[in-house]
Amino acid sequence: MKTSCHARIVSIATALGALAVLAACGTAPQKMAMYSQDALPAAIKVPAGNRVAMETVGVGEITYECREKAAAAGAPAAPGQMEWAFVGPKAVLNDRSGKQVGTYYGPPATWEASDGSKITATQLAVAPSGAGNLPYQLVKANPASGPGVMKDVTYIQRVALKGGVAPAMECNAASKGKREIVRYQADYIFWKAA
Incomplete structure (x- = not known):
């Protein structure tokens, strides 16, 4: 009798242990897929000889101001014409698990x-990323300030964009100087020499 009771307890404990292992396997984090540039426009692809060093998701806002339209290169100024001008970004940079790893701001x-x-950077190229979204962007990183993860970054790509374009509301002389904040999200992919 003692042996059969002991055998049942061991059998139940084994079954519960197996269930716990199966449950843990079902919720174990999945290995992330390797980042690929294959679907990106050629203009914003990072040249060969570089590897992905860090992937982040930027979540934040961009400020625009209603200003007199700037003269285009080689064109005369257009007094009285107004436009929403980019003022600067302010975003939190999170890793793929959602943990904050930095910030993005400017100018x-x-x-x-x-x-x-x-780091700061110099824009090399942009490409359309869909209606209502900021464009894709490729920038060449300037030398980093301070030791840490930004040291030796060569390029930064802005991809997977959601929102961020200038406000749709009218910008005219009556609203000159008015600022509007637009929400956006973008992945910032940091590259280093391979």
Whole structure:
């Protein structure tokens, strides 16, 4: 009798242990897929000889101001014409698990890691990313300020865009100087030399 009771307890404990292992396997984090540039426009692809060093999701806002339209290169100024002008971004940079790893702000556009290292960059190319979204962007990083994860970053791509374009509301002489904040989200992919 003692042996059969003991055998049942062991059998139940084994079954419960197996259930716990199966439950844990079902909720175990999945390995992330490797980042691919294949579907991106050629203009914003990072050149060969670089590898992805960090992937972040920027969530924040962009400020626009109603201003007199700037003269286009080689064209005369157009007094009295107004437009929504980009003022600057302000966003939190999260890793793929949602943990904050830095911030993005400007001007000038600055990516700052939680470890204090930061970089600015020079725009190389943009490409359309869909109606209502900021364009894709490729920038060449300037030398980093401070040691940390931003050290040796060569390029930054802005991809997976949602929102961020200038407000649809009218910008005219009566609203000159008015500022509007637009929400946006974008992935910022940081590259280093391979």
